[in-house]
Each structure stands twice: as structure tokens, then as C-alpha cells.
Amino acid sequence: MRFFTAGESHGPQLTAIIEGLPAQMPLTVEMINTELKRRQGGHGRGRRMQIEKDQVLITSGVRHGLTLGSPVTLTVMNDDWKHWTNIMGIEPLPDDINPEDIKRRITRPRPGHADLVGGMKYGHRDLRNVLERSSARETTMRVAIGAVAKQFLRQLGIKTVAHVTEIGGITTDPESYAALNVDEIREIIEQDPVYCADEVASSKMVAAIDDIKGRGDTLGGVVEVVVEGCPPGIGSYVQFDRKMDGRLAGAMMSINAFKGVEFGMGFKMAQNPGSEVHDEIAWSEELGYYRKSNRLGGLEGGMTTGMPIVIRGVMKPIPTLYKPLESVDIETKEPFVATIERSDPCAVPAASVVAEHVIATEVAKAIMDEFRSDTMDGLKDEINRYKEYVKGF
Ligand SMILES: Cc1cc2nc3c(=O)[nH]c(=O)nc-3n(C[C@H](O)[C@H](O)[C@H](O)COP(=O)(O)O)c2cc1C
Numbered sequence: 485m486r487f488f489t490a491g492e493s494h495g496p497q498l499t500a501i502i503e504g505l506p507a508q509m510p511l512t513v514e515m516i517n518t519e520l521k522r523r524q525g526g527h528g529r530g531r532r533m534q535i536e537k538d539q540v541l542i543t544s545g546v547r548h549g550l551t552l553g554s555p556v557t558l559t560v561m562n563d564d565w566k567h568w569t570n571i572m573g574i575e576p577l578p579d580d581i582n583p584e585d586i587k588r589r590i591t592r593p594r595p596g597h598a599d600l601v602g603g604m605k606y607g608h609r610d611l612r613n614v615l616e617r618s619s620a621r622e623t624t625m626r627v628a629i630g631a632v633a634k635q636f637l638r639q640l641g642i643k644t645v646a647h648v649t650e651i652g653g654i655t656t657d658p659e660s661y662a663a664l665n666v667d668e669i670r671e672i673i674e675q676d677p678v679y680c681a682d683e684v685a686s687s688k689m690v691a692a693i694d695d696i697k698g699r700g701d702t703l704g705g706v707v708e709v710v711v712e713g714c715p716p717g718i719g720s721y722v723q724f725d726r727k728m729d730g731r732l733a734g735a736m737m738s739i740n741a742f743k744g745v746e747f748g749m750g751f752k753m754a755q756n757p758g759s760e761v762h763d764e765i766a767w768s769e770e771l772g773y774y775r776k777s778n779r780l781g782g783l784e785g786g787m788t789t790g791m792p793i794v795i796r797g798v799m800k801p802i803p804t805l806y807k808p809l810e811s812v813d814i815e816t817k818e819p820f821v822a823t824i825e826r827s828d829p830c831a832v833p834a835a836s837v838v839a840e841h842v843i844a845t846e847v848a849k850a851i852m853d854e855f856r857s858d859t860m861d862g863l864k865d866e867i868n869r870y871k872e873y874v875k876g877f
């Protein structure tokens with residue numbers, strides 16, 4: 485499976501094309517729309533999310549609710565486009581309009597955003613030309629693609645969930661959700677304003693977001709994605725670019741503002757001896773091979789072990805500040821405070837939804853790389869045979 489996304493934040497629409505999905509796979513817009521709505525939510529979002537009502541349109545690759553095996557095209561319209569049609573017009577500017585007079589032109593790059601380096605790299609003197617594509621508006625399509633991937637994974641009994649584990653230094657107590665499975669975590673976070681599975685931490689996170697918003701500042705945090713039901717042996721140790729932990733880390737790091745990744749007990753591994761890090765191996769008639777603990781987060785040697793995959797990503801605080809940092813105007817080279825754009829004070833809850841979907845996409849892609857995937861039923865048969873084989877190995 486491969487895919488592309490396209491579209492500017494304030495352009496007419498966002499588009500994704502996915503190629504390589506098996507034929508005969510059930511696919512509905514409802515399931516994609518449910519996830520798009522979750523991505524728009526979460527306490528801490530700004531005013532743009534009140535304008536947009538993201539709904540997907542499928543314009544190829546599906547007939548009567550089943551995939552055809554041909555490329556699937558997904559489209560989401562930008563409702564905000566109607567306010568930007570002149571500023572973001574596609575046609576060349578009329579001769580009597582000077583590009584420097586275009587409204588909402590940006591010449592004061594925001595520290596921490598793509599503005600300055602993107603402008604240098606592509607020769608844009610109006611940094612809006614960078615902002616428009618570097619914006620996390622693009623993550624709409626990554627969620628749409630991931631929602632398709634999740635429909636694929638569900639056919640194979642693989643479930644995913646993401647939840648927020650830290651915002652602005654307020655952390656969850658892992659004991660509060662340690663015994664819960666993916667479905668149980670989902671039930672809790674769907675009712676929670678910050679998509680957090682620990683009720684006590686959640687209310688403190690909400691208060692922290694309100695407080696930072698009042699101060700014109702922003703907060704980052706940590707999100708955790710759990711994937712249950714993935715068979716062992718997805719990914720490989722034989723070549724560096726086939727290692728599943730590398731692929732998953734790359735997917736997580738491809739999300740705007742994500743700056744670090746860890747698996748299982750993560751960076752705490754540095755503090756513990758090997759006997760308290762590695763997971764002992766056991767076998768039972770019912771489960772086949774399993775680990776007595778899951779401190780490595782479901783990966784050994786670049787391959788899934790069959791235990792849940794547990795991956796966390798850290799998101800830096802949003803770079804656009806209402807209390808802006810110092811910058812330089814690229815026209816005058818004089819010091820100025822950065823441009824203030826409408827912005828989210830904290831998008832960690834929304835980003836948890838994005839994280840779940842990019843991880844689901846990478847797992848789906850890896851499974852399609854491993855097994856013949858022209859038809860959904862053929863793939864299911866192959867995976868079931870493989871699962872029986874590894875159980876008795
Ligand atoms: C869901 C989500 C929403 C975001 N919202 C904003 C925002 O409103 N304002 C902003 O400046 N950055 C926002 N960001 C972060 C920027 O897109 C990101 O920092 C920027 O593209 C630069 O990339 P980098 O942080 O990975 O270096 C958001 C990120 C995500 C994942």
C-alpha cells in the first residue's frame with residue numbers, strides 16, 4: 485500500500501490517494517467521518533475547528549461499500565476556503581495587483597514553525613506559501629487514510645487506540661489503565677475532554693490548558709498508541725529499513741510538532757538492569773508463545789512479538805503564540821515579534837487521534853508487505869494459516 489496527501493490549509497480542498505488496498509474490503513465514509521470528528525475535537529483547539537466540519541468524499545476505488553482494488557481517492561473540503569478565495573486564488577494575479585499588497589502576507593517568521601527555513605528553501609518571500617502546506621491541516625488526510633487502514637486491520641482482528649498520557653508536565657498514573665484493553669480505553673477516552681484514560685489527571689490537564697490559553701502561551705505533551713492483535717513477525721531484522729520499530733518511529737515523527745518516540749517502558753530502560761527490562765517467554769495451549777510482561781512494547785529485533793505494540797510520542801508546545809517570541813522581518817531584517825496567527829493553545833488531544841491513525845496506517849502497510857493482499861478473503865486465509873503455524877512452532 486502507498487499513499488499521498490495534497491492540499492493547502494486554506495485552499496479549496498484536501499486530497500489523498502491510497503493504492504494497494506485489497507479488493508472486497510468493506511469501506512464506509514461513516515467510519516472515516518467519526519475519526520475526522522474526533523481529530524477536530526479535544527480541549528484546547530482554536531477557532532478554526534469551529535469553522536470546519538470535516539466530512540470525507542470517496543470518489544474512486546469503492547463500489548457498493550466494497551473496495552475494488554483500484555486507487556481510493558479521498559477528499560475533504562475546506563469550509564474556510566470561502567474566506568480565503570482571493571488570498572489563496574489559483575489563477576495568476578492581475579497585472580494591477582502587487583504581490584506585496586496581498587492581504588495576510590507573512591514576513592515575520594514564527595520561531596518553531598516551518599516559516600523561515602521553508603521560505604529560504606523554496607524562495608517564498610510571502611511565508612504564507614510555506615505555512616499553507618506545513619500546517620497540521622494536512623493531518624486531516626492522515627486520519628482519513630488511517631481510518632481506512634483501521635477498517636482493514638479490524639477485518640484481521642487488530643485493534644488500535646491512542647490516549648493522552650501527559651500535558652504540560654501533568655502525567656497520568658499508568659496503574660489507572662494498566663489492566664484495560666484497547667476497547668476499554670476507547671470507551672473512557674471517548675467521554676473525556678482531553679482523550680485521557682486517567683480521570684484525575686484529565687481534569688488537571690483541562691485546567692492547565694485553560695490557564696495557558698489565558699496567558700497567551702501553549703502546551704505540549706505525550707500520547708500513547710496501543711495496537712492489539714498484531715501477529716508476531718511483522719517487520720524484519722534482515723535489513724535496516726524493514727525494522728518495524730524504525731518504521732513506526734518514522735510514522736510517529738512525521739506528525740507535525742512530534743519530537744521524540746519511545747516503545748514500552750521507553751527511556752526508563754536506561755535506568756534498569758536487563759533482568760527488569762526484557763520480557764520472559766512462555767507458551768500455553770490457548771495463546772501459543774507469549775511474554776510474561778510487555779516492557780519492550782511488543783517489538784524484538786525489528787519484528788512484532790505478538791504482544792500489544794505500545795508506542796509513545798512527545799509533542800512540543802504549539803509554536804504560534806499570542807504572546808509572540810522575537811523574530812526578524814525578512815523585508816527589513818529588523819527585529820520584530822513573530823506574526824500572530826489564529827492558533828490552537830494545545831493540540832495534544834487532537835494529535836493523539838493523528839498518532840493512532842499514522843500508526844494504524846504503518847501497521848496495515850507492513851501487513852500488506854508481508855502477505856499477498858489482492859483480496860481481503862485471500863489475505864485473511866493466509867494470516868490465519870500463519871497464526872496457526874507460529875502458535876505450534
Ligand atoms: C493536530 C495539530 C494541530 C496543530 N495546530 C497548530 C496551530 O494551531 N498553530 C501552530 O502554530 N502549530 C500547530 N501545530 C504544529 C505545527 O503544525 C508544527 O509545529 C509545524 O508544522 C512545524 O513543524 P515541526 O514542529 O514538526 O518542526 C499543530 C500540530 C498538530 C499535530
Ligand SMILES: C=C(O[C@@H]1CC(C(=O)O)=C[C@@H](OP(=O)(O)O)[C@H]1O)C(=O)O
Binds near residue numbers: 624826827828
Ligand atoms: C486547520 C487545522 O489546524 C491548524 C494547524 C495549524 C498549524 O500551523 O499547524 C494552524 C491553525 O490553522 P489556522 O490558521 O487556519 O487556524 C490550526 O487551526 C486542523 O487541524 O485541521
